[in-house]
Amino acid sequence: MNVTARPRLLIVDDEVAQMTALCNTLEDQGYVTTGLTSANQALAVLRGQEFDLVLTDLMMPEMDGIALLRAALEMDANLVGIVMTGHGSIDTAVEAMQGGALDYIQKPFKLSVIVPVVARALGVRRLRIENAELERRVREHAAELAAANQERDKFFDTSLDMLCIAKSDGYFKRLNPSFTETLGWSMEELLERPFIDFVHSDDRDSTLREVEKQNLGEAVLNFENRYQHKDGSWRWLSWRSGSLRDGLMYATARDVTQQRQTQADLLERTSQLEAANKELEAFSYSVSHDLRSPLRTIDGFSKAVLEDYGAQLPPEAQRHLQFVREGAQQMGALIDDLLTFSRLSRQPLDRRTLDTARLVNQSLDELRPQQQGRQIELRMVELPPCRGDPSLLKQVWINLLSNALKYSSKRETAIIEVGAVPAPVSGASVDAPPAAGTAASTNHEIAYFVRDNGVGFDMRYAHKLFGVFQRLHRAEDYDGTGVGLAIVHRIIHRHGGRVWAEAAVDRGATFYFTLEGTNT
Amino acid sequence: MSDTNAVDILLVEDNPKDVELTLRAFRKANLTNRIHVARDGAEALDFIFCEGAHAARTIEDGAKVVLLDLKLPKVDGLEVLQRIKGDPRTKIIPVVVLTSSREQCDVVESYQLGVNSYIVKPVNFERFAEAVEHLGLYWLLMNQPPKV
Numbered sequence: 061m062n063v064t065a066r067p068r069l070l071i072v073d074d075e076v077a078q079m080t081a082l083c084n085t086l087e088d089q090g091y092v093t094t095g096l097t098s099a100n101q102a103l104a105v106l107r108g109q110e111f112d113l114v115l116t117d118l119m120m121p122e123m124d125g126i127a128l129l130r131a132a133l134e135m136d137a138n139l140v141g142i143v144m145t146g147h148g149s150i151d152t153a154v155e156a157m158q159g160g161a162l163d164y165i166q167k168p169f170k171l172s173v174i175v176p177v178v179a180r181a182l183g184v185r186r187l188r189i190e191n192a193e194l195e196r197r198v199r200e201h202a203a204e205l206a207a208a209n210q211e212r213d214k215f216f217d218t219s220l221d222m223l224c225i226a227k228s229d230g231y232f233k234r235l236n237p238s239f240t241e242t243l244g245w246s247m248e249e250l251l252e253r254p255f256i257d258f259v260h261s262d263d264r265d266s267t268l269r270e271v272e273k274q275n276l277g278e279a280v281l282n283f284e285n286r287y288q289h290k291d292g293s294w295r296w297l298s299w300r301s302g303s304l305r306d307g308l309m310y311a312t313a314r315d316v317t318q319q320r321q322t323q324a325d326l327l328e329r330t331s332q333l334e335a336a337n338k339e340l341e342a343f344s345y346s347v348s349h350d351l352r353s354p355l356r357t358i359d360g361f362s363k364a365v366l367e368d369y370g371a372q373l374p375p376e377a378q379r380h381l382q383f384v385r386e387g388a389q390q391m392g393a394l395i396d397d398l399l400t401f402s403r404l405s406r407q408p409l410d411r412r413t414l415d416t417a418r419l420v421n422q423s424l425d426e427l428r429p430q431q432q433g434r435q436i437e438l439r440m441v442e443l444p445p446c447r448g449d450p451s452l453l454k455q456v457w458i459n460l461l462s463n464a465l466k467y468s469s470k471r472e473t474a475i476i477e478v479g480a481v482p483a484p485v486s487g488a489s490v491d492a493p494p495a496a497g498t499a500a501s502t503n504h505e506i507a508y509f510v511r512d513n514g515v516g517f518d519m520r521y522a523h524k525l526f527g528v529f530q531r532l533h534r535a536e537d538y539d540g541t542g543v544g545l546a547i548v549h550r551i552i553h554r555h556g557g558r559v560w561a562e563a564a565v566d567r568g569a570t571f572y573f574t575l576e577g578t579n580t
Numbered sequence: 581m582s583d584t585n586a587v588d589i590l591l592v593e594d595n596p597k598d599v600e601l602t603l604r605a606f607r608k609a610n611l612t613n614r615i616h617v618a619r620d621g622a623e624a625l626d627f628i629f630c631e632g633a634h635a636a637r638t639i640e641d642g643a644k645v646v647l648l649d650l651k652l653p654k655v656d657g658l659e660v661l662q663r664i665k666g667d668p669r670t671k672i673i674p675v676v677v678l679t680s681s682r683e684q685c686d687v688v689e690s691y692q693l694g695v696n697s698y699i700v701k702p703v704n705f706e707r708f709a710e711a712v713e714h715l716g717l718y719w720l721l722m723n724q725p726p727k728v
Contacts, residue, residue: 345681345683348680348681348682348683349651349679349680349681350680352680352701353595353598353680356597356598356680356701356702356703356705357595357597357598357601359703359704359705360597360601360604360705360708361597361601362705363705363706364601364604385704385705388703389703389704391703392702392703392704396682
């Protein structure tokens with residue numbers, strides 16, 4: 061009922077004059093009235109329209125007022141009905157009230173009686189409607205609450221984490237199914253024993269301490285203990301728990317048995333690796349010493365033969381003995397290089413800020429013998445400082461400069477340039493040389509380079525440059541073990557940098573490298 | 581104190597080929613000094629401390645320089661070095677480690693024990709001979725040994 065709208069009254073009396081008089085009277089009071097003379101008509105109208113109040117005569121042919129009200133109330137239980145009785149029978153009026161009528165009026169009616177009765181009845185009607193509305197809201201609320209509870213319960217029940225509430229008496233109050241899945245016990249079995257029963261005896265003291273912490277208001281984070289699975293095995297659980305000072309603990313747990321196992325495996329694997337590394341160290345040490353000794357014998361005594369009996373040997377024999385010596389010396393160099401190469405991956409990186417120019421000059425000093433008696437033009441521009449391991453980076457410079465000197469040895473004047481250029485970050489590497497016309501990216505890093513005007517190489521074989529024992533030139537043209545660039549590659553990689561080369565046959569070569577963290 | 585017993589160089593080396601090459605190098609460098617060869621660490625110590633088979637010797641007639649390899653049977657080179665440098669009677673004797681090992685741990689350990697010089701034997705014979713020659717020239721001719 062719209063409180064501001066005018067109440068709608070249905071007035072039923074088989075005496076037309078009475079009915080009309082009533083209608084008019086009540087319309088004057090501000091009500092909207094519909095007057096009918098038969099109960100059947102009234103029912104028909106009630107089916108199609110909503111009314112607030114039915115005012116009906118009791119005695120009517122066809123159907124009496126009581127039957128009408130009953131039927132009307134069935135259609136709308138909040139309807140209010142008032143019966144009119146002209147024959148003064150209180151019994152019938154009472155019967156009518158028992159049938160659902162709210163009140164009765166005696167005919168002939170007086171205005172001073174009807175109006176308040178109708179008003180009162182409409183008041184009840186309003187209350188009934190409000191009541192119905194309240195009840196509807198309560199139902200709605202209850203439904204929402206039920207839905208929220210259901211959602212929470214679903215969450216609680218389907219959570220893969222173990223969720224629980226525990227009481228101060230040491231028993232679980234509530235558990236989610238994850239407990240059963242993880243520990244094998246049924247919900248009943250978990251609820252019927254104190255939770256400490258399931259805990260490993262070695263972990264009981266620490267568990268009880270954690271319970272105490274919560275009683276003092278501290279939260280428990282990442283506490284681990286062992287719970288026994290129904291099959292007898294132990295599962296490591298990691299707990300987070302807190303108390304709301306209501307005597308209950310609210311906790312979540314995760315099965316970390318696998319993680320702990322993995323960690324233990326990892327530790328063992330690491331110590332195995334460390335042991336293997338130590339063995340490798342010892343092995344290398346032994347190898348280097350024991351392999352060099354026979355080589356010295358081969359070289360030394362071949363030389364002895366040449367010195368003592370050379371004159372008696374035909375030139376071919378002398379040549380062959382010389383080969384024997386060269387073979388031994390080559391092998392010595394190889395052993396040295398291989399040892400360096402293998403040590404590089406094991407040696408810890410001592411990263412410091414270095415004066416690059418000084419490093420380059422130190423390297424050049426060590427290569428003085430290679431520079432003896434040659435025309436060498438060295439061009440070095442300002443080199444920005446770099447961050448890296450000094451001894452390892454010196455090795456890089458020595459190897460690159462030594463190569464530059466070696467492969468330009470056939471030029472009258474060897475021109476060697478050392479410098480630094482900006483290089484795009486996601487740029488070239490030995491595995492992906494720079495694409496022609498690469499767009500300049502916003503991020504640049506410094507690439508140091510060594511350029512020579514030597515014999516160069518065919519870029520088609522560039523991908524083989526940094527492989528161990530890979531050579532792009534004949535041994536008789538340029539000697540070497542083929543490990544030098546592999547060493548450079550290994551060192552630069554350990555620094556997190558990239559190394560690559562550009563060259564053309566007979567037009568020299570440029571080797572570039574970057575180090576991690578050298579941003580312009 | 582017979583002159584004929586005096587020795588200039590004690591060469592401690594177990595590899596017979598290396599012994600021969602070293603002696604050859606000394607000959608070529610005209611360092612025809614008196615050389616005694618010990619084939620293992622125990623023999624070296626007996627010689628230096630005048631014990632065992634060398635009980636008849638005196639420390640004063642001892643070598644002016646010891647060329648010591650590190651990898652030796654019986655008593656290891658570093659232990660020989662330690663014994664020589666640890667004894668007040670012998671610690672003034674110059675010891676030159678002449679070895680195949682370039683391992684830093686050996687170099688550091690040797691210097692910590694008081695070695696006078698550490699040389700790595702090159703594979704190349706000429707360089708080896710050169711090294712030996714320089715050694716000889718330096719320790720026997722140039723270097724001023726203390727008068728015992």
